[in-house]
Amino acid sequence: MLSLVGRHTGRRESASVDVRSAFAAYKKIMDDNSRALEIITDMGETMSGGYLFDIVYLRKAYSDLAVSMRVCLKDFNQLTAGRYPGLASAFEEIDERIDGLVSGTVRPLERLTVRLGDITPPMAREVGGKSFHLAEIKNSLGLAVPDGFALTIFAFEEFIRHNRLGEAIASLESDGDEPGRRRGLREQILAGGFPPSLEKDLAGSLEWLRGRCGDCRLAVRSSAEEEDGIFSFAGQFETVLNVPAEAGAVEDAYRRVVASLFSEEAMAYQRRLGYHPGSLRMAVGCVAMVDAAVSGVAYTADPLGGDRGVMVINSSWGLGKSVVEGAVDADRFVVEKTPPYQVTERVLGRKETMTAPMTEAGVQEVETAGDRRHASSLAPKELEEIVRQALAIEAYYKRPQDIEWAVDGNGRVVILQARPLRMKETAPAENKAAAAGRPVLMRNKGSVVQPGAVGGRVFFASSPEALDEFPRDAILVARHDSPQYVRVMPYASAIITDAGNTTSHMASISREFRVPTVVNTGVATSVLKPGAEITLQAGEDGGMTVYEGIAREIIDEQHDTFLKLEELYEFRRRKYVMTYITPLNLVNPFTDDFAPENCRTIHDILRFIHEKSMRELIEASRHTERGSSLKRLDIPFMDTIHVIDIGAGLAAGAGGVITVEQVVSVPFKAILEGMSFPGAWRKGGVPISLSDFFTASMRTGSLLEDIDMNLAVISHFYMNLAVRFGYHYTVVDCFASQRAASNHIYFRFLGGAADLSKRLRRIEMLEIILDHLGFASRAKGDLITATITNISQEEAVRILDQSGRLMAFTRQLDAMLTSDSAVKEYARKFIEGEYELFG
């Protein structure tokens, strides 16, 4: 990497000035960065479902975020001498999308068609729910789905514009009885012309598809915005089957599907769900027809009896239409969802007719050959394969699914569609009583990252390689959190760790995938046994319980509550904004993917800025002062601190590796003394599990060393120290000169619990202690900031020494703040110098 200094001046004599200005810029960027993260934390919390919020809040919060992002980007641009122009464009693109969502306008023209394999999460809305789910099943789960592409909502808008139908749609009344107008609209759509741009894109996509599947026939299906989301719209819109893969035929089918958006039934359904007429846009999916020998439907729970331990599969010969529409007396299998997937009920239907494709186009009902009517349409192996795939889909979406599948001529199972299964509700009161009798393995340990209730077998992640063996639906139990676990997120039922924090990358991914996750329990790996079946219940209120065995009654209860809130269209629409803000795609800075053009969210941009700014500063210092100002300092109990001396902070002649004794920076020396004060760490009698805990955190620390490096920038009177201390990120900034008026200490502590009870405890304890030390403190989310100004050098040294001890003490305490009463007690112990908590 080019250094800032090398690029700008190339002169060694001005080097220390340059590292200083680089540092000033770095410091400012870190401030911008944490302001943005603070807003994001607040938005995430507010829109989690636990708050009543209105559009005013959302607009204000996002506008604040956008402002701080622009400032941050400007400062970053300055520090890096404009070397990442792609970052600003990445932000503008994300900003435009969010702005569209917040203000209710989406930008007018995007891709008109997109292949299933190219569909990514931000495109969910453009391609509609049905195509998006199919793409996820193909791209994320790797299951077989038909080849195909989507005609997006932009294609729909283009079609509507071209045929000048916008006004007719906009004037549909919400409660008007106007069948004539709707009929007129449908007729205009059916007679509508294709805009040249759409015609061209469609022809290209069809050519590609023919190249994939030869002279295949297509299913042209509705995939409206929101369809197959919470509301299934099942059967409301048209599907045209067995369409030749030629432009004319597909265009006709497209018009029919689009017109069905305005059918009487579909309009009534939309009204009932609270959609304003004409507000819904229709994307359309074109997929190759599967030459189905057998087809059917799999429900991953019994939708009527409510039993979520079994799967119900209906199947019949030929195409699935007759099964889906309930037109045939199909075979019915009830199968247990745990290996060996025992069939508990097997009822063979009469299957008198089946759906078959016609030669020209379309499908027809034909009589089933006599000998096949009474034979089982599925062989045991096929049934098991369907069960396995359906389980994978259910695990991915975290709720029961209604899946259409087919078995092709080669015996291969192909997934045609998946959507949430609507369940009959369960009675929570009874269930709580049932759970009361269960043995409890853990209660109220650690911090809840993502609430939820799930059951599964414990799987110990002893090393990254072990993840290769990770069984679907298992509960990942590990000593510490790691972004490595993203690999198994789509399959994991839950994650429980001994150490870790709620703001880690893993935590953000857990939320993104909605995997119930609890970190920092301190004891998970010693209490939970590999292979054992357990149920984790992690509450919105931050409480958690791990029960022995699979507690179905608890698991089922939570699905229902969750669904209810998510049923609100407006709630989902607003929360959708967060998909452009919180998910983290840039995980590993050592891969080529770690680039501005891959920033798809605000979080990605912040991550990129943080990483590159830190490197920029280190590079700047490496290339200054005869290339040796970056030093290493090793002290017990924590990872190497990288030290940049910008002026008389170290004793003359200090080499590349320095010792505490060589530090002459007044503030740095003081805090180091506090941090390495033996009593604040531990004394004899430390339980073994705790030392294991330390070892685990040390290991992760070094694993992530280059990502979250400990860094101190010092001069004789100044220090800016950023450390990952245990699982907390702490920044201490101090000027401690002879002039009290210009002195200050700024203390920032980030990390730990996201759930309220734990957070309040930690905040409360830190506040008591910081107040005692004379700081003015302020807490927000996981972040606590405290400042003190106008203090003598002696006072600053004393407070820094105490702050160093506090950092160590808090680290030690992390797993122990389990009750409200403990807060004052531990605060008192610290203030009175009783650091020894174990023994």
Add this chain to the structure above:
Amino acid sequence: MSARIMVIDDEKIVGDMAKISLEEEGYEVETFLNADPALKRLHETVFDVVVTDLKMKGIDGLEVLRTVKQTHPDTKVIMITAFADLDVAIEAIKGDVFDFFPKPVRIKDLKESISKALAEES
């Protein structure tokens, strides 16, 4: 009989979310997008608690409060608003509002406040 709660807010999502969350607690919940029909409804039925937005077009939350207190002195009023406006809050408290929340309102807090209001009532 379960307690009856009325929620008035000119943004649909606020009422909808409140309805879902409060129904979970076993309350009967009715929501209104503005105060006019809400006050008419109050003439027909007694509500135990009225949760109202402060700033609304037409009749605002303070007027709702005054009307409720005149006609149903036992009904508790909880005020919510997008702007944490201290002056208005003070006036609302003078007007015997049971509780006051700036938006975004933590649902847990609202539930706690409602259950306190109901306890006081009985």
